[in-house]
Amino acid sequence: MPQSTSRGFDAAAPLNTAERIVLLVVVAAAIIATVLSVALGGEPISSLVILDVAITAIFAVFLISPPLAVALLALAMVVAFLSGYDGPAFAALSVATAVVVRMCSMRVIVGFTGLLLVAAAAIAIVRPSKPVEVGVGLLVAVIAGAGGFLLRSARGREQRLAAAAKEQAAVMDQVRRDERLLIADELHDVIAHDLTVIAMQTRVMERQRDPELLAQTQREIGDAARRALRDIRRLIAPGHGEAQPERIDDFETTLAEMETTLRAAGYAPDVTADLSQPLPRLVDAALARVLRESTTNIIKHGRVGPVRIQVGADAQSARLRVSNDYSVPRVRTGLPSGGFGSTRLAERVDVLGGEFIQATEGDAWVVRATLPLA
Incomplete structure (x- = not known):
């Protein structure tokens, strides 16, 4: 009734x-x-x-x-x-x-x-x-x-x-959604990078004849596999997400790691860093994620050749620019791309009040991230 x-x-x-x-x-x-x-x-x-x-x-x-x-x-x-x-x-x-x-x-x-x-x-x-x-x-x-x-x-x-x-029940559903999103973020931002490195280094090994470089490539594969396994164990451990430290390193450590990864994959990284002052933790972590994702995308889909990484900061903002030259013939890797990483990066930068741009400029694929400091 x-x-x-x-x-x-x-x-x-x-x-x-x-x-x-x-x-x-x-x-x-x-x-x-x-x-x-x-x-x-x-x-x-x-x-x-x-x-x-x-x-x-x-x-x-x-x-x-x-x-x-x-x-x-x-x-x-x-x-x-x-x-x-x-x-x-x-x-x-x-x-x-x-x-x-x-x-x-x-x-x-x-x-x-x-x-x-x-x-x-x-x-x-x-x-x-x-x-x-x-x-x-x-x-x-x-x-x-x-x-x-x-x-x-x-x-x-x-x-x-x-x-x-x-x-x-609605709160629990939201908690579960947040947890799934957290796991998806870490799978993409951390583990996917290590798996990409393993796939690329395996291809490099197929063409490598220098014993010293071959040994270095094998070490890179082993390190990446161990990192991925450690992170998977951390993700599935009871209590994940409760006071668990993120494996994403600070920007300086990530910059050094990505430069080494690019060189090992056959790229020629050109790094220009001008950070005169320490960055806030959230900005530092966001720039590290942008750099890691950009490096992963270059290894997956970019041209083996010059990669320019420029980072700087002043009193108002921190800026990161990553570019890969399109004029070099592309080597197809066959590695998949879902577009999830770039979308999440744009959201992460936007939450911090910054700007994220991914576009083609001339003969280069460019990623720009600008985050306010004041």
């Missing part, structure tokens, strides 16, 4: 399925009991019987619109006064307190309470012979209201727990 859209401030949680079924069963049972009583008693169906059934049926209207149900109860109470049926109608109004407190907003509850008191006062004034009936009705209203409040509180707590569980 549709929920009411007219509930005001402090509206109660909607009825659950069990509460709906109980309300409908009670209403149906009361109507059936009234009809059977009239039928078995051999009495004709009078206007009072119709009014009784109508008042009982109004309880089902709470499932559609609580304010409308309260308004109908008020109208029924007026009709009951005019027909002399105010006693039973007041009793039904008292019982309805449970449903009103359970379902309605504070505004509707206040209005219903006013209706109940006005009805009680009217009966006491118009029917002074029924003080006990009014007192019992008010007592029933208090008890019914307390029951409705307990049901309201229980349902509200149920919804809060469900919302908290849903929020916790």
Whole structure:
């Protein structure tokens, strides 16, 4: 059944399925009991019987619109006064307190309470012979209201727990996504580089005839394989991501490592470094990742020849430029490229307020990263 859209401030949680079924069963049972009583008693169906059934049926209207149900109860109470049926109608109004407190907003509850008191006062004034009936009705209203409040509180707590569980599940999903992204970052930024070096050095070995250079290439392959294995063990170790140090080195160490890697792969690196002051840790790590990714891409897809690495910093920013000459014929390596690394680098640099550019300039493939220091 549709929920009411007219509930005001402090509206109660909607009825659950069990509460709906109980309300409908009670209403149906009361109507059936009234009809059977009239039928078995051999009495004709009078206007009072119709009014009784109508008042009982109004309880089902709470499932559609609580304010409308309260308004109908008020109208029924007026009709009951005019027909002399105010006693039973007041009793039904008292019982309805449970449903009103359970379902309605504070505004509707206040209005219903006013209706109940006005009805009680009217009966006491118009029917002074029924003080006990009014007192019992008010007592029933208090008890019914307390029951409705307990049901309201229980349902509200149920919804809060469900919302908290849903929020916790969303947090856990986000944690899992962050962890997968962290692992993907490290696989790409660190392990993929080592595997690329191994693949390239293996190709170099196939063409290498110099025993000394062959031995150096074998050492490079062994070192890269050991680094990759160590990093894989670190990634799959319990507690990864909790106070685990990153294997990405500082920029200075990465620069020396990448220069050695490029030379071993047959490139001719030309390094110009002008860092007059230490870089902030986040900027230093970001530049190291950009340099590592750029070197990996050059080994995968670049031309074996000159590679220019220029890095500098002043009071405002740190700048890195990596270029590979396109004029040299390309050697196809067959190594795959997913484009993930460049995208993640651009995001990482953007978070730090910097600029990341990867483009072709003349006969060169160029990567530029600029990160603010102030």
